[in-house]
Amino acid sequence: MSADSAPGEVLGRAHRMSVGGKLSFRKRVPPVEVRGKLPIVVGGDDPPPLADLIPTGFGKVEIEVGSGKGAYLVAATEVRPDTFFIGIEAAGSYATFAADRLVEAGRTNAVLLVDNARLYLEDRVPERSIDRLHVYFPDPWPKRRHRGRRFFTEDAPRLAHRVLRPGGHLLVATDNPGYAGQIARVLGASPLLVRDENEERALIEAGPGHAFSPTNFERKYIAEGRIIRRFAFRTVSEAGA
Numbered sequence: 001m002s003a004d005s006a007p008g009e010v011l012g013r014a015h016r017m018s019v020g021g022k023l024s025f026r027k028r029v030p031p032v033e034v035r036g037k038l039p040i041v042v043g044g045d046d047p048p049p050l051a052d053l054i055p056t057g058f059g060k061v062e063i064e065v066g067s068g069k070g071a072y073l074v075a076a077t078e079v080r081p082d083t084f085f086i087g088i089e090a091a092g093s094y095a096t097f098a099a100d101r102l103v104e105a106g107r108t109n110a111v112l113l114v115d116n117a118r119l120y121l122e123d124r125v126p127e128r129s130i131d132r133l134h135v136y137f138p139d140p141w142p143k144r145r146h147r148g149r150r151f152f153t154e155d156a157p158r159l160a161h162r163v164l165r166p167g168g169h170l171l172v173a174t175d176n177p178g179y180a181g182q183i184a185r186v187l188g189a190s191p192l193l194v195r196d197e198n199e200e201r202a203l204i205e206a207g208p209g210h211a212f213s214p215t216n217f218e219r220k221y222i223a224e225g226r227i228i229r230r231f232a233f234r235t236v237s238e239a240g241a
């Protein structure tokens with residue numbers, strides 16, 4: 001948090017309109033009705049840099065992209081109280097819901113940011129500044145004309161590698177077989193990341209809140225009998241170590 005803003009204070013409501021001359025997805029971020037002092041920041045046209053979202057005293061920082069109604073954040077903040085979590089969620093109503101859940105649970109080690117996570121990771125998160133990046137059940141955007149909105153496009157390895165500290169992990173879960181294939185192909189083909197199956201097993205065994213689980217969509221898809229694919233990719237240094 002910046003010195004002159006209390007946790008939960010809304011920092012801005014305008015919308016960043018365009019990137020590279022094109023209308024960006026950021027423009028679609030709707031106004032948010034904020035009740036009371038919730039741990040939520042509306043990015044708007046000029047979102048605060050990452051450092052302004054993190055209170056002092058936290059050694060580790062993790063970001064969840066598309067945190068939805070916040071089930072993962074509520075669990076993760078409990079099992080890792082020394083880590084600060086930022087949930088970046090484009091839908092203001094979901095972000096508000098998640099912030100409410102964090103307050104109800106008495107958590108003070110997380111904040112919701114209403115923004116387009118792809119833009120935020122690109123222009124507000126410094127290089128090598130976060131320990132883990134979580135992306136659970138990202139929208140598959142099934143219509144061909146919306147495919148560019150997928151998080152895991154060809155650019156995703158560079159984006160993840162840019163923000164993760166050396167040896168940091170990108171953690172992903174999806175029920176969508178086609179999108180899982182794209183994720184495995186795009187991330188697996190990059191020299192910047194390496195799949196870490198030992199870490200996948202260890203994190204699944206570690207239980208809820210460590211990675212992958214629980215999320216609202218996971219619960220729904222498990223109940224429907226869908227197969228969930230989970231991936232952990234570790235960053236590789238430029239030298240290949």
Ligand SMILES: C[S@@+](CC[C@H](N)C(=O)[O-])C[C@H]1O[C@@H](n2cnc3c(N)ncnc32)[C@H](O)[C@@H]1O
Nearest residue numbers: 066067068089090091116117136137215216217
């Ligand atoms: C299918 S839901 C999954 C929510 C949650 N991770 C879960 O598993 O329950 C995808 C979420 O990602 C959000 N989202 C989609 N694109 C986004 C983006 N570019 N930046 C931030 N959030 C995004 C959507 O608003 C939605 O809440």
